[in-house]
Structure formats: structure tokens, C-alpha cells
Amino acid sequence: MIILEFKAKGKESQYSAIDEAIRTVKFIRNSCISLWLDNKGTGKSDLSRYSKILAKEFSFANELNSTARQAASERAWSSIVRFYDNCKKKVPDKKGFPKFQKRARSVEYKKSGWKLSPDKKSITFTDKKGIGKLKLKGTWDLWRFDKKQINRVRIVKRADGYYVQFCVAVNVKEEVEHTGEMIGLDVGLKEFYTDSNGHSEPSPRFYRKGERRLKFYQRRVSRKKKGSSNRRKAINRLGRQHLKISRQREEHAKRLVRSYRKKSAAFIVDRLCIKGGRFCCKAALF
Template sequence: MIILEFKAKGKESQYSAIAEAIRTVKFIRNSCIRLWLDNKGTGKSDLSRYSKILAKEFSFANELNSTARQAASERAWSSIVRFYDNCKKKVPGKKGFPKFQKCARSVEYKKSGWKLSPDKKSITFTDKKGIGKLKLKGTWDLWRFDKKQINRVRIVKRADGYYVQFCVAVNEKEEIDSTGKTIGLDVGLKEFYTDSDGNSEPNPRFYRKNEKRLKFYQRRVSRKKKGSSNRRKAVNRLGRQHLKISRQREEHAKRLARCVIRSNDLVAYEDLRIKNLVKNHCLAKSINDAGWYQFRKWLEHFGTKFGRITVAVNPAYTSQNCFDCGEVVKKSLSTRTHACKCGCELDRDHNAALNIRTRALSTVGHTGTRILDPNALGDLSSTFPDSGLVEQDRSLIKESPSISGRGVSISKGFF
């Protein structure tokens, strides 16, 4: 499954119709959440039926395509299921109790409510919202896929305009030659990552480099009168700058992950809990700027695509243990050199990368992601980050061409 994304070009009246459709989706989702709160034992089928009731009661809801209303109720149920799963798993901290949505940015159609042109360079939305025909700008070729392969179509609002996403059911696995190499990766803040061969990749620090510009746009927002059109324009300009940074970070992670996966048969990395790491307010900005999660996500995707083994290991003591003798050498974050009494002297990150690779090789690998305990051997359970019903199609996040003037960008997930 892949997601193809195109920049949508239309008139202002069409953009207003899209915004109205998005508001209707938000209304249906929030109404379903309210039904669940007020009625104990409400299930998925109850929410689906309730979306039909809302269409009969409200004319603006009836104007939206029926499959789009169903998708809105499914979103509500997904948030409920995620909350139940987190409670059953006893996830520490907040469990993600379903909340009313304040700002919606997308409307999703299933098999109906839209029609592609014969040349597949434009799409027409046929419901009563009045969106009409939108031109598709991008470098993907939709003509290569049959309409039956397109499971869902989604319109997404971003700071720089509207985009149309197509969820296409295709098998994109690719066979490549074996390299016979294994590698361990230790991500960091000084260097983006250091591998077990001693090579390192510099940290681009996209946010830090653009922070001065962001502050300039933020000051312009603060000077404008609340509710004015000038403030709305300033907020949009700030949002476009943030969007540019996030795209740079995503493209950087994708490029490196693809190169690493194609060059090695087994790739090992740390199973870092980013949510816990950013609680350190001294390092939170730098950790978020590094984009470790994006890098891991792309490693797993390309590992599946090219049939490589990706292994996530327990990060405990990978920096403290000596790779040569196994002795614990305690060191602070400021200590960048690992020096053991056995005579082993390495860069701190290089030593950690070697330990990560050793832990990954201590068990039978398999294609996918595995969490390994340093004191246990054998098959352990496979886990994927952010798994759950609400993220059921996150595995659909696939490659896209670089950001260009034609408006093609990376999708962050179809749901």
C-alpha cells in the first residue's frame, strides 16, 4: 500500500467548499464522541448508524458524501479503541482519552464521492458540497494504477494549500542483492548517527538554523490584532515556515534510511522512547529537531520493502558498557570518549553502536522490528511504534519525490 499526494489547484469558491466539508467532518466526529460519552456500551456500528441520523437532522451533513460521513465516525471510533487499548496495556501516563476536535484539517472519501478524469490529471468530487473539479499537480503517474486499486481519497489542508492523497493498494517489495554486512546505529545530538564501523553522519539541525526566521514571523503574528485578516496572513506565513522545516527533516531521514538499508543486510538501532526523552526540558528542542522517530520509521519501511532485517534493541547501558570486555564504565553526557581499563579507547557513540550491533546479533533476526532485552536470547515479540487502530494505515507511509514547485510532499499517514 502506498500513498500518492498531489497539490490541488482550484478556485477560491472550491477552497471554501473544502473548508466547509472539513468542518462537517469535525461536527460528525465530535457528535459521535458525545454519543459515546452519554451512552455506555456504544459500539462502532452505533456510531455508523448515528452518522446517518445526523445526515437526516442536519442539511449540511446530508450534503457530505455518505462514505465521508462513515470515515468521520470511524475516526471517532479509532480514538475510542486507542484509549481502550492503552488502558488494557496499562500504558504509563495519559491514556489518550477521546477529546472533541477543535481544528480539523482533512476530509476522507472511500470508493464513492469522487471521479478521476480520463487522463487522471484532475479529480471531481461529486457530493453536494460543491467542491467540483480540482487539478492535480505532482510528479506521480496515476495512470499506472487502476481505479479499483485506489481504496480511499483524502483532501488535506496545509499551510501552503490543499493536497489530495490517494491510498493505492500495490505490492512494492523489491529484491536487491545481499551485501553480507551488518551494522549498528547510535543516534545522537552531536552527530545524527554513528555506526559500528566508526562512520558518522552530521546532524543538520534544521530547526536551529531556521529559528531566527521563525522568531521573526512569530513577532509579526504577535503584533497583529486578533481576528484580523493581517493576523491570519501572518499565522499562515509562520505555518509555511514550520512546514518547510518538517519537510526538510523528513526528506533527510528518508534519504539516510534508504542508503543504510540498501547497504546492509541487518540494521540494528536503539528502541528509544522519544516521549520520555523530551521530558528533559534542556534537551527537548534538540531531540525533536533531530528527528529520530522519522529515521526509525523509514528504516522499518525500507527494511520491509527491500527484505532487510531491522532490529530495535534495548538501549540500556549501550553507552556505559565496554564493547571489548563488557565492563561498566560510567560517564556523563559531556564525556565523549570511552576509555576502559582493559585498554579499549573509542568514541562514546562508536562504542555504543558496537554494543547495539552485538545485542542484535545475539538472537535470530527476522524481517521487521524486534525489541531485544540485553540479558535475554531467542525470539521476542515484534513491536511497531504507534501501533493501534487509529494508526492502522501508518504503514502506508511511502516514498515521495523531493519537495518541488510542483507541490508533491511526504504524507504523514492516511488516517
């Protein structure tokens, strides 16, 4: 299973329609959580049926595709299941009790509610929300995959725009000749990691380097009047800076993994987890 992400290009009216669809998903998800709180023994099928009831009662919920409503109820159920699992495993401290969602950033469709163009360079959402046709900007070769392999389509809102994600069911298997070498990686605080050969990778400290700009944009947010358009713009600029730092961290980690993958060596990563005042050491073999 792989995720292919593209930048979505459309009109302002289409972006407003996406925002409305995201708000509808949040409403359905929170309504399902409320049903679970009020009725003991509520299961996954009950939440799925309740999403149909909401569509009959509220016109804005009926405008959303039925599979997107099901996906919203599944989000609520996944948070409930996670809470149950943490209780059974006796996880220390907070168990992750399901809460009402204040901010939502995505809407997810299954097999229906969308249609790809023949050249697969644009996608049209066919429900009544009015999203319509969005152009896809990216470097992934989506045309290589059959439409039947696409299990889900998700629209994600970020600080720098809207993105369309495709969940493609493929078996990713890379045949690499193993050299027989095994390397251990110890992730630390001062150094990003130190391997068993004595090589240390310095910590990039992306957050510390960008902290000055973050403080600057945070001050701008605090000075703006609540509810004003200028405050929304300042919040968006702050979010873009946070997004830049998170992408720097992700790309840095990918680059290091690729460098070891090219050596065709198995490596063990050891990381220290601090949770609930307890120390636990975990290792993973790749």
C-alpha cells in the same frame, strides 16, 4: 499500501467548499465522541448509524458524501480504541482520552464521492459540497494503477495549499541482493546517528537553523489584532515556515535510508524512548 500525494489546483470557491467539508467532518467526529461519552457501551456500529442520523437532522451534514461521513465516525472510533488499548496495556501517565477536535485539516472519501478523469490528471468530487473538479499537480504516475486499487481519497489542507492523497492497495516488494553485511545504527542527540563502522552523521539541526525566522513570524502574529485578515495571513506564513522545517527533516531521513538501502545491507536501528519518566530502548531490524 502506498500513499500518492498531489497538489490540488482550483478556484477560491472550491477551496471554500473544501473548508466547509472539513468543518463538517469535524462536526460529525465530535458529535460521535459526545455520543460515546453520554452513552456507556457505544460501539463502532452505533457511531456509524449516528452519522446517518446527523445527515437527516442537519442539511450541511447531508451534503457530505455518505462514505466521508462514515470515515469521520471511524476517526472518532479509532481515538476511542486507542484509549482502550492504552488502558489495557497500562501505559504510564496519560492514556490519550478522546477529546473534541478544535482544528481539522482533512476530509476522507472511500470508494464513492469522487471521479478521476480518463488521463488521471484531475479529479471531480461529486457530493453536494460543491468542490467540483480539481487539477492534480505532481510527479507520481497515477495512470499505472487501476481505479479499483484506490481504497481512499483524502483532501488535506496545509499552510501552502491543498493536497489530494490516494491510498493505493499494492504490494511493494523490492528484490535486492543481500551482501550479508549487517550494520548497527545508534541514534543520538549530539550526532544524528553513529553506525557500527564508526561513521557519524552530524545532526542537521533544521529547527535551530530556522528558529530565528520562526521567532520573527511569531512576533508578527502576536502584533496583529485577533480575528483580522492580517493575523490570518501572519499565521499562514508561520505555518509555512514550520512546514518547511518538517519537510527538511523528512527528506533528510529518507536520503540517509536510501544511502544504506543501496548498500544492500541489513541494519539495526536503536532508539531511546523517554515516556512517563521511564527510559525504554527499542531496536528495529530492516
